[in-house]
Every structure is written in structure tokens, then in C-alpha cells.
Amino acid sequence: MTTSESSGGGDVSRSLELLWGTGERPTRGPKPGLTLERIVATAVVVADAEGLEAVSMRRVSTELGTGAMSLYRYLPGKAELLDLMLDQVQAEGEGTLEEARTWREALHAAAHASLALYHRHPWLLHVNQARPVMGPHAVRALEQTLAHIQDMEGLSDQELMSVIITVEGYVTGVARTHVHAVEAQHSGAMSPEEFWQAQTPVLAQAMASGSYPLMAALDEDAFAGDVDHFGFGLRCLLDGFEALVASRSGRLDAG
Structure with a gap:
């Protein structure tokens, strides 16, 4: 892409x-x-x-x-x-954060709404938005997000913006991987099953060689497609923000 x-x-x-x-x-x-x-x-x-x-x-x-x-x-x-x-x-995301009671719930809802937006409109990932032209819907979305994360105690305005940018960057990366996979499936080439079956003999030989002991020792379902990688990564991000807020408010040893 x-x-x-x-x-x-x-x-x-x-x-x-x-x-x-x-x-x-x-x-x-x-x-x-x-x-x-x-x-x-x-x-x-x-x-x-x-x-x-x-x-x-x-x-x-x-x-x-x-x-x-x-x-x-x-x-x-x-x-x-x-x-x-x-x-x-x-505009499709307006009202997404209405039921959020905490900054963590708000960021969780915003991340899922953003991922859904990319799934509905994959062309968004083809647009360089390094210098966005801010219209009313974009400004309103930012205003609503800021309103819901004001209770991230001890963070400066610049850091609040960094929180938003970090979450959006994570979402964009996951969305791009998903869109790439969909595009590959519709490219007219091999199906996912055929693609991996074609590699199985070579990979099996490589694992048996002893050169990749950690890879060879992985569980058979380590690469299962039904794992919620997005949810796992998002929780890790939010846990990190929570630890930062706690340290700034004196609830956690900053060291």
C-alpha cells in the first residue's frame, strides 16, 4: 500500500x-x-x-x-x-465517548471506533495526513477526546496530545496490517491457506535443523488467527498510561 x-x-x-x-x-x-x-x-x-x-x-x-x-x-x-x-x-465517530466514565474507558472506546473507521474506509490509510486540514468534525472529535481525558492527573497539555497521538498511531498500524491482509486475499493470488501450505515444507525443515530453537519450541497455536492482538496491545498501552498517571499523582513510586 x-x-x-x-x-x-x-x-x-x-x-x-x-x-x-x-x-x-x-x-x-x-x-x-x-x-x-x-x-x-x-x-x-x-x-x-x-x-x-x-x-x-x-x-x-x-x-x-x-x-x-x-x-x-x-x-x-x-x-x-x-x-x-x-x-x-x-462525523461517524461523534457520540462514541458519551458513555465513557473515565479517561481509560474513553481511550478504549476511541481506539475501537478509530479501528472500525479504517475498516469501513480503508482508503484513509492511503492519505498522508501529516498536515491535516482541520474541519469542524475533526475539531469536534479532538475536543470530545480532550474533554474525556482531562482527569489524567499530572499530565501537561503536550502530554495529553501525546497520549492521543500514541493511541492513534497504534490503531493506524493495526488497521494497516488488517487492510494489507484483506487486499492480499482479494489480489487473485493464493488463498491464506495455500500461501502457508506452500511454505510449510521449507519451514518444517528449517525448524528441524536446530538453528531456530525458540521458534521450534513455540506452541502450535502461537500464530492462531483468532487471537485479539489489538485488544492485548491496547490494554498494554492503557496500563502504561495508568502507571504514568499514578506516578504523577503520587500513588506510585516514580522509580
Whole structure:
């Protein structure tokens, strides 16, 4: 999987105007009912079904049953459209943290919601978001997360942001592994069973050679696919944060 697009790759000022509604809206277009919201929603549907590379002004206009030039009355091009798509999908997580009573519950819920978002919209992993254009849904999501982790006693504002970045980085890594596996299954190559069966004779010989004693001694189910690796890793992260908060509040020896 290669990154093919970037957030903020177009006219950032125009993207911000469109996201926050501060710019002039076009007069009614030639097709009744055509709106910026419909354009963005249609682009997301195309990206979900066929990948981000399938999204173009022409393709989206075709799906909407109008000419490509009609879309340019609403936004400059695909780069700005992408900024709006990124913010739009963030709306799906709104309300995720409402039932969280502690910072730990909030981060747990946020991590699972983020993983689900990547599963629904795998094209997100193709976008370089190192410089995100912050729209209302993205800002609201960050505001809600911050509101639920304020009780991480003793952490500075910079450290609270580090907590969010660390959890999101972990989620992104797991999501990318999952998406890679799905893409491999649909690539038309061997099935997972055929793939590992092809390697079994060579690996069995390698294990019998005595050169890899630790690998050879692993339980047969060590690589079982039904293990919740995501949940295990997330618990470890949250345990680490909990120990940090405890040490800052004097409940745990910092040493």
C-alpha cells in the first residue's frame, strides 16, 4: 500500500472555507438537488467501493448524473474534495465517548471506533495526513477526546496530545496490517491457506535443523488467527498510561 494523496494538497484556504462554511456558496447548479454535501458523500461511496484512485471529479459527476463542470462550481478540484471527505467521515465517530466514565474507558472506546473507521474506509490509510486540514468534525472529535481525558492527573497539555497521538498511531498500524491482509486475499493470488501450505515444507525443515530453537519450541497455536492482538496491545498501552498517571499523582513510586 502506497500513500497516493495528501491532506492539504490543494488550496488550503479554499478547503477551510468549504469546511467551515465561510466562503460563498454557489447558486443553484444546473442539476436540481446538487449540493456540496451530496458531492462529498458520493465521493466517499466511490472511495469505499473502489479505492481513492477511483475518485475523480469526472467519476463523481457521473455517479451524480451531471457534468464534471457542474462540480467545479462547488469546489476547485479533487484535492479540496479529499479534505472534505476526510472531515466528513470523522462525523461517524461523534457520540462514541458519551458513555465513557473515565479517561481509560474513553481511550478504549476511541481506539475501537478509530479501528472500525479504517475498516469501513480503508482508503484513509492511503492519505498522508501529516498536515491535516482541520474541519469542524475533526475539531469536534479532538475536543470530545480532550474533554474525556482531562482527569489524567499530572499530565501537561503536550502530554495529553501525546497520549492521543500514541493511541492513534497504534490503531493506524493495526488497521494497516488488517487492510494489507484483506487486499492480499482479494489480489487473485493464493488463498491464506495455500500461501502457508506452500511454505510449510521449507519451514518444517528449517525448524528441524536446530538453528531456530525458540521458534521450534513455540506452541502450535502461537500464530492462531483468532487471537485479539489489538485488544492485548491496547490494554498494554492503557496500563502504561495508568502507571504514568499514578506516578504523577503520587500513588506510585516514580522509580
